[in-house]
Amino acid sequence: MSANGTQTIKIEEGPPASIPKSCFDKLKMKVSTLDKICSFLAELIGTALLVFLGCMGCVKNDSYENNHFQMTFNFGLVVMIIIQCFGCVSGAHLNPAVTLAAYIYNMTSLAMAGVYFVAQMLGGFIGYGLLKALIPINAVTLNGPHNLCVTTVHAEISAWQGCAIEFIITGVLIFTCCGVWDPRNSKFHDSVPIRFGLAISCLAITAGQFTGASMNPARSFAPSLWNSDFQDQWIYWVGPLASAAVCSIVYKTIFRREVVEEKVNNKLRAMEEVPLS
Template identity: 55%
Template sequence: MGLESLQLPTYERIAEPIPWTKSLLDKFNIKLSTMDKFCQFLGEVIGTSMLVFLGCTGCVQNANFANSPLQSSLNVGLVVMVIVHCFGCVCGAHLNPAITLAVYIYDMISLTMSGVYFAGQLLGAFLGYGLMKALVPANAISLGGAAHGVCVPAPHPDITAMQAFWIEFIASAMLIITTCSAADARNNAFQDSLPIRFGLTVTCLGLSVGQLSGAMCNPVKAFAAAAWNYDFQDHWVYWTAPLISAAVSATFYKVIFKRDYVERRVLPEKR
């Protein structure tokens, strides 16, 4: 008997659905890979819907519902933390076309799945904002008669649209760099704290520039709020800034900072 036969067998852990689901897939001749892709789409729909519903509901305000920039920023950050924890293992919890674009540039998702993710995010954002309008008093959504409704992106009257563009560009860059660093092999040992780090990043951006440009950094969230309220003032800022920033920031990090671990044979030193 050789030494090889005394070694313990090596097992590979594979994520599979529960037996009932697996038998149902077999019955209808549905491949597990197809089911996984649908789950990724559904995860983005639900995750983005909850981001918009809970994130914007936490920002409503009128004479009966008090609010503040600190409360709104903390709320959105905590919502992101919870959603990343819930759906990060399902679909990565992008919740944002800018993040999906960065992940595509990182070669972590195909172009086809990027389109699927975008469709899920857009649908989820519309559903989330519509659910909020159905459940929350109209006066609270209009912020007690303010110029723009809750979560409707618009630059502060004291800054120009171009200034808002660069503010959103820089804020989006910080979000994308956070995403890129999380995918860096050197950060593999710190994945447990990923939801907290993303949540605190969003909170930081809200506290820093929320009152200036809205710190939206998310085209579908901006579009859903603008469409439901039919308020598209300087709306181009909230599509161009995050997406251009994602393309530039992700490419820059990938080329300059990104590192991958590779196996290398270590030769003994010659004496």
């Protein structure tokens, strides 16, 4: 009872409610370990989707209409979607050649490059296996010498010409990656998925009829493994990987520049704002 005759009620505070913990908190998993697992899963799922959706868009027979432009443009759109989904998680390499370039460009460690490689190869295998399981058999097994999405060199060009084509178009892709990774381009990443998707479409439209425009060992190896068809397979390893090594070194050595202009401009602006006595 208070002095003015009113009754006071004392409310006892209980223990603070506990905040629900995630499964990773319960496992006491380190942030760095979680990031590596997330990057692995992003590359695994992303590469699986690349092969699954990209190769599904290449189905063409008497029952399913398709054309070269539709196939190649579809691959660009698929890349755009995957980068939008997983670019912020792992960088969405989806390609051992891009991962090799990222390692040379000091964007990732050797250990993480190995993790990415395993995820990409496994993801490609899963993606094509899922494709075989879900679409009709006549859409995967074709009447020609090679089945769906198996990349080979056109009969009218030699294997070394095909390797050179893969080297050049992969080089364009790697230069595009290095341009995005360049410190001077750090403020212009909003449209990266669109730019990459259009770059892939352009390269596939121009070179697709000659080599399949793979530019990606993981994308070529999975269909070859599932179909036991390894004709010209070496081209899709030597060309892209050699190009990734050469072009990333060239860009890093010759074209890359660190951003120093902002610091200089800030100093000049500070000097201008200082009042003269």
